[in-house]
Structures are given as C-alpha cells and as structure tokens.
Amino acid sequence: MISIQNISKVYGTKKVLHIENLVIPKGESFGLVGNNGAGKTTLFSLLLDLIEPTTGFIEIDGNKVHENENWKKQVSAFIDDTFLIGYLTPEEYFYFLGELRGQNKANVDDFLQQFTDFFNGEILNAKKYVRDLSKGNQKKVGIVGALIGTPEIIVLDEPFANLDPSTQIKLKKLIKDWTQNEQVTFLISSHDLAHTTEVSNRIVLLDKGELIKDIITTPETLKELEDFFAHSVEREIVL
Amino acid sequence: MYWRLIQLEFKNFIRNPQFGANLGMKILMFFGMAYFSAIFVALPFLLYFFAKKKLLADPLLLFCKYFIYYWAFDLLLRYFIQQMPTQNIKPFLTLGITKKKLVKYTLLKILVNFFNWGNLLFLLPFAGLLILDGGFSAVQVIMFTIGVFAIFYFNNFLNILLNGKNLILYSVFGVMAIFSGLEYFKIIALSTYSEKIFYSLYQFPGVFLIPVVLAILAACFAYQEIYKNFYLDKGLELKVAEGKTENIAFLNRYGVMGTFLNNDIRLLKRSKAAKSALIASLFFLFYGLLTFTKGYENSFMQLFTGIFVTGGFMLMFGQRVPSWDSSYYPLMMTQNVPYKKYLQAKWALIVIGILVSIILSSAYLLVSWEFYLTVFAAGLYNLGVNAYITLLAGAFNKKPVDLNSKSKSFGGGANSFNMKTVLLTIPQLILPMGVFALVKYFFGIYPAVASLGILGIIGFLLRDKVFDIIVKVYKTEKYSTLDAFKKV
Numbered sequence: 018m019i020s021i022q023n024i025s026k027v028y029g030t031k032k033v034l035h036i037e038n039l040v041i042p043k044g045e046s047f048g049l050v051g052n053n054g055a056g057k058t059t060l061f062s063l064l065l066d067l068i069e070p071t072t073g074f075i076e077i078d079g080n081k082v083h084e085n086e087n088w089k090k091q092v093s094a095f096i097d098d099t100f101l102i103g104y105l106t107p108e109e110y111f112y113f114l115g116e117l118r119g120q121n122k123a124n125v126d127d128f129l130q131q132f133t134d135f136f137n138g139e140i141l142n143a144k145k146y147v148r149d150l151s152k153g154n155q156k157k158v159g160i161v162g163a164l165i166g167t168p169e170i171i172v173l174d175e176p177f178a179n180l181d182p183s184t185q186i187k188l189k190k191l192i193k194d195w196t197q198n199e200q201v202t203f204l205i206s207s208h209d210l211a212h213t214t215e216v217s218n219r220i221v222l223l224d225k226g227e228l229i230k231d232i233i234t235t236p237e238t239l240k241e242l243e244d245f246f247a248h249s250v251e252r253e254i255v256l
Numbered sequence: 257m258y259w260r261l262i263q264l265e266f267k268n269f270i271r272n273p274q275f276g277a278n279l280g281m282k283i284l285m286f287f288g289m290a291y292f293s294a295i296f297v298a299l300p301f302l303l304y305f306f307a308k309k310k311l312l313a314d315p316l317l318l319f320c321k322y323f324i325y326y327w328a329f330d331l332l333l334r335y336f337i338q339q340m341p342t343q344n345i346k347p348f349l350t351l352g353i354t355k356k357k358l359v360k361y362t363l364l365k366i367l368v369n370f371f372n373w374g375n376l377l378f379l380l381p382f383a384g385l386l387i388l389d390g391g392f393s394a395v396q397v398i399m400f401t402i403g404v405f406a407i408f409y410f411n412n413f414l415n416i417l418l419n420g421k422n423l424i425l426y427s428v429f430g431v432m433a434i435f436s437g438l439e440y441f442k443i444i445a446l447s448t449y450s451e452k453i454f455y456s457l458y459q460f461p462g463v464f465l466i467p468v469v470l471a472i473l474a475a476c477f478a479y480q481e482i483y484k485n486f487y488l489d490k491g492l493e494l495k496v497a498e499g500k501t502e503n504i505a506f507l508n509r510y511g512v513m514g515t516f517l518n519n520d521i522r523l524l525k526r527s528k529a530a531k532s533a534l535i536a537s538l539f540f541l542f543y544g545l546l547t548f549t550k551g552y553e554n555s556f557m558q559l560f561t562g563i564f565v566t567g568g569f570m571l572m573f574g575q576r577v578p579s580w581d582s583s584y585y586p587l588m589m590t591q592n593v594p595y596k597k598y599l600q601a602k603w604a605l606i607v608i609g610i611l612v613s614i615i616l617s618s619a620y621l622l623v624s625w626e627f628y629l630t631v632f633a634a635g636l637y638n639l640g641v642n643a644y645i646t647l648l649a650g651a652f653n654k655k656p657v658d659l660n661s662k663s664k665s666f667g668g669g670a671n672s673f674n675m676k677t678v679l680l681t682i683p684q685l686i687l688p689m690g691v692f693a694l695v696k697y698f699f700g701i702y703p704a705v706a707s708l709g710i711l712g713i714i715g716f717l718l719r720d721k722v723f724d725i726i727v728k729v730y731k732t733e734k735y736s737t738l739d740a741f742k743k744v
Contacts, residue, residue: 065590069735089592099742100587104526104659105519106499116515117591146499146526148660 018042019064019170019202023073026059026226034059034226036073041204041219043169046196048217048234049206050242055223057206058096061172064204065094077170093118094172095159103148107140107158110147111165118166125165132161135187153179160188167195170202177212185212192216210246214239224249257353261361268344293377300382304389316386316400316458317451324450327407328432334415335425338371346488359483363475366412375408396458403457403464406471413474417481497526512594516601523580527659530580533572540568541613544620547627555704556693558627562634563642563685565617569609570638574646575653577602578730582656582741589738595727596720599647603719606643610635626701630692633705637688640712644722645684651729652676654740687711 021039025032034056041047049057062068064075066082074081077088093114094100102110115125129141139154147158156179163171177185193216195201207213213220214234222230222242230245232238307315340362348358366372383401386392418424435446456463484490504521507514524530543564546552552561564571573580577599581588588598614635620628688708696704730737 065586067586067589067735067738086592089590092590094590096586099584100590102519102584102587104523106501108501109503109519109522112503113515113519114591116512117593144499146497149497149499 018078019204020076021060021064021073022076024060024063024070024075025072026056026063026068027071032226034063034223036060036228039221039228039231041202043202044196044200045219046192046203046217047205048213048220049204049223050208050210050213050220051206051223052208052246054225056226057223058174059226060223061094061096061174061204061206064172065092065096091169092172093163093166093168093170094174095163095176096172096174098155098159100162101147101155101159103146105147106145107143107147107150110158110162114162114165118168120166128165129161135161135184137184153181153184156180157184164191167199167201169200170204171195172204174206175208176205177207177209189216210239210242214242257357258361258364261348264344265365296374296377297381300378300385304382304385308390315382315390316392317455319382320454320458321447321451323404323454324446325432325436327411328428330408331411331415332425332429334371334411335418338369338412338415340366340416340419349488355483355486359479359486362482363479366416367409369412372408372412375405379405392458396461399461399464400458403467404454406464406467409471410467410474413471413478416478417474419481511597513597513601513604516598517604520580520601520605523659529657529659530573533576534569537568537572537609537613540564540571541616543568544617544623544627544631547623554693555630555696556689558630559634559689559692560685562631563638563688565620565631566610566613566635567638567642567646568613570606570643570646573609574602574606574643575650576655576657577647577650578737579650579653579655579657579741580659583659585738585741589734595730596723599723599726602647603643603723606646607639610638610643629701629705633692633708634688636705636712637708637715639716640709641688641715642684644715644719644726645680648722648726648729649676649680649684651726651733654733654737656741656743 019041021036021041023037025035027033033054049060051057059068063070064082066088069083074083076082077091080087082088102113105113111125111129112122115121115128120128133141136157140150140158143150147155150158156176160173160176163173176188180188189212192203192205196203196218203216205213205217218234220230220232220234220238220242221228222232222245230242232241303319304315307313307318311318345358345362379401383397386397387394435444438444439446457467502522504518507517510517524534544561546561547558552558578585578588614632617631617635618628620631688711691707691711692704695707
C-alpha cells in the first residue's frame, strides 16, 4: 500500500506539486493524467526517491521512501531512457535486472518467453546494443525490464507513447491480467486518456501540481476527462 | 547561406556542455592547448638545431629523409581519429539548401580541421628557420612548404576516400612497417628515396605543383564520394557495432559482484569513452621515463612517477566511479543495488589494472633494479591504499560521462577539481612519497619497499571501513548527484 501525505515539491518560488493525501491500495491499477507540467513525473520521482520532497512524505507499506530503502525490494520502474543501460544487449540488460531481483538466467529466459510476439523479433538475438535500438524498441526493453521478477509495484511513465498499436493492445492486456491475477499495483501516467481509462480502475487528474479529480473508473470516465480538458481549453480561449 | 551555417557551427562550439564548464576548467583547457601548441612550435627548432649542431647535417635533407614515415603515420592517425564532420548535417537535409552546397560545406569544414592547419604550427617556424638562419633560398623554401602542406591535404582527402576500407589501410601500414624494418637492418633504405622525392620539392621549381594538383584531384574525388553517400543510410550513418551477448561465466561464481564486474568489462569494451580511458592509462606506463630528466633523480620524485606508472588505470577509471554509470544513475538508484558489492567490483577491476601495470612496468628493470623496486613499492601502495582512496575521490566527482563520446572523456581528471579531491592527494601521493624517501634515506631501499608494503596491508585491512564511508557519501549526496548527472 502506498500512502502519500501532504507531499509538496517547490523549485525556487514555484510549487510544482502539492498533494494533501492520497492512498493507493495493493492491486490497484492507478492512472495519472494531466497536461505537461502537471506534476506527473515529479510525483513518480518523489515516489522513487529520485528527488527530495519539500514537505511531507511517501510511505510504502509503512516505510518512508526517503528514510530507508526497503521499498526497493517491492518497486520497479521505467521512467525514461536513464533507466536503460545503453552498452548492453537487451538480453544482458534483462539478466542484470533479474540478478538484482533474485532471478537467475533460466528464470529470466522463461519469463521472456511470453514476450516473443511483443518483441516482434527485433529485440532478442537482434545483435544490437540497447543504445542502437529504435526509440520504440528501447521503450519495449525498458517496460519489460520493469516487469522482470514480477515486483509488487510497477511504475511506468508514459508507457503508451512511442509504442506501436499492437504493442499498446498487448501491454494493456498484460496490465489488466497482472492486476487481477497477481495483485500487482500499477502506477501509470499518460497523456492518452483513452488508454489510461481502459487499463486503470482509478484515475487521478493533476493540473498545475494540484489534485483536481480522483475517480473510480466507470464507462463514463473517459467522457468526463475529455470534458474537463475541453473546458479548460475553452476557458483559455475566453480569457 | 554558408555564413548562416558557420554561425550555427559557432553556437554549437560555444554551447558545448564541455565548454560551458566552470572557469577553472576553461583555464586548465586553455593551458593544455597552449602547452601542446608550444610543443608543436618547439619541434622545428629542436629538429633544426639538432640536425645542425649534433649531426652536422642539412636539416631540410633530414626532414625529407624521414618524411615518408611521417606521411604514413599521419595517414594512419587520421584514419583512426579524424572523423567526418557529418554529424550535425542531418537537420539540414530536408531544408531548402541544395545538396551541392551541403557537400561543399562539409568539405569546407574538413579543410579547417586541426589535423590540417595544425601542421602549419610546425611548417611555418621550420621554413622561417631555413630562410633566416640557414640561408636557404626564400622562394624555394616557400614552394617546398606549399608542397608539403598540399601533401597533408592530399592525405586528408585520401582518408575520406579510404573510409571504411580497412584492408588498404592495413596494407599501407604493413608495407611501411616492412620498409622501416629493412631500413633498420640496412637492407633497403627507403629514406634515400624519400629524401630524393621530397627534396625535389625544394630543388626543382615547379615540382611543388604536383602535390597541389594531386590534392585538388583527391578533393574532387572526395567531393563525388561524399555526394554519392549523402544519404541517411549511407555516409551519414555512423557505423553501428554488432551487438554480442557475452558473459565471463566464471565471474558468476562471485554473485552480484561478478555481475557488476561483467558489466564493467562490457563497458570498457563497448563504450568509446571507457575505451579511450583504457588507452590513456597505457600511456601512464611511460611516465617513468621522466626519471631521466632533471629533478627526478631523488627517490621522493621517483616514487611519485612510480605511483603514476602503476596507477594509470586506477586514476583514469577509479576517479570516475560512479560517473561511469551516470547515464543510467536513476536506474541504479531505484534498484535494490547492494552498494558494497558494486564498489567491490570496481575495486577488483582497479586491482587487476594495477597488477597488470606492475607486470608491464618490469621493463624498467632495464633502467635499474633500484628504480624498478621503487615502481614496485609504489604499486604495492596503490594496491593497498590508493585503490580505495581513488574510489572515495570519485564519490565527490559529479561530472557525468558521455559514454558514446571519445573527446569528452579526456581532461576528465581535471573535471574532478574540488577541494575534497585535492585534500585526498595527501594520502594518495604525499604520504607514500615522504615515507619512502625517509626510510630509504635512513635504512636503504629494501626497508623502504617493505614500509610501503606494510602501509598497503594496513590499507587493505581498512578496506571495508573505507567502503562504508563511500557508500555513506553515495547516500548523502544522492539527490545532488542525480541532479548533476542529468546534465550530460
């Protein structure tokens, strides 16, 4: 369970994020939507203890992330290409992550089996280093890397951007399956309202660092979110 | 249009992150450049007066005699180092600029490459000396200089035409190696032909036009070659190395540490920056030759050289831990990485580097037994103490490493310029130098070697303590390091 208490991040005089209280229970697939600069990546960076909170804290199963490192055993993430090791082949990258999560080579090979069609023959045994793969393929490597060892909590920043349509569909299916069968908690941020509403059972909307909406997904959610953004654009035009 | 492109080039230069470094860094870079230019300018004086005073020979003849070897060396150097400046051209391809103009612009950029005009630093003073001091005919010397300069341009364009044709290049290298062997054993003297050919540039007026014409011809061919390959999937594409999954299996026995070690070995093999650090550390082996110069006869300074001879890899690699991992530092910081194991792997690699250096430096046995013992003692100290202290110094170094760039990796040592690293040189250098010199003065060389050995053992026993300190530094500096590493 993730508990966010009174967290804020201030750069200079600019408050980029402020959330009073947010609790994400185990097994939830949590969608985070908002425009650029809404604070999505900031929130994930705080959760992963990559930046220091100005106030407040984030707790995972009772451990404050900026105080001890127990959370590292439960969480894996793919935020951007700084989570990739360019000079490794994809296989070496997967084995490396597997090793850190207590998986041996055979386990990892086994696990990768299910992604054969996901990789479309362009990643495993492709005789390329990660740095030489296309952006889309790098993304696939990063996402699959985050899944290795079936961690309890998986954080993905913009997982659908740059992915081809077939892979988007496969990824959505995987997220749904894992939340149902394995009780994995997914935290996903996206600009794409349709994808996010499809895979998330709860959606939080951030705007300029503030929590605007916190909704349990229903068939009407997509419409509600689209209306919000449409209205905010209209308001700007009027102003 | 060209003016616009040149303006962009200028912006690219001054906004280079390397250039934007702090003031101290700029000053150091300036001195470095001034130093190398000074060496280049000093060379013709050395050659000229060495020939005249020591060999009692004609300096121009001497130059011509060995120029053929320099020519081959120049070609080889260009082949390996001089890169086609096509990197920044991609965004222009779809703009309203004709291809012809872009190709010409590329050629123009090559013309002003240091590899070409840098030779003038040597040629101009040499010509000046020949005319003013040697009394050679001014007109003929000028023609000669133009001829030689044209030869360098010929090499320049030849290099473009040879691009990617390893076989031709290796054969040039092989032939030259054979000839220099034959020359050494006085079977065939290529230098006499070299002398005749290049001296004719001076001797007969008008001969200098031959290399000029050759250079222009090569330029035309190069133009066509570049024009033909001006596509993203041809000449503009950087060659991508074939990826190979590899693993030194026996390292797996060491668990996570073995995994890290495997990764570091891959890093050294596959990253340009790490590779050039490895090569640079080989050059440290020659540092001991300084012992022949003035000011290095005392045991104090000899141990100083010894530390560098055996510690080249340690300094080049160790000072940039964890910077080597800067491009994926957020990954490392969110994984369950056991930092002690991570450090042990880096340490093991450094120890291997020192051991190899100690073995290679046995060549200094040719200098003297005592000097080798000094180097050996320094090696022991490096093994026992400096291997960790360098890692500790690295923990304060927050300059990210761009793994795919060659040039930026140089001067990396200077980047880590901060007070803590300066203070750490006391245990790194001054302490062993002092202990060694003192013990040697009072008790002789063997106890001096032993004293450093003992210090090394003490250091080794404190290893875990030092690792703990480094891990603590990593943790307390975590956020600022993450922030600094973003700015590659």
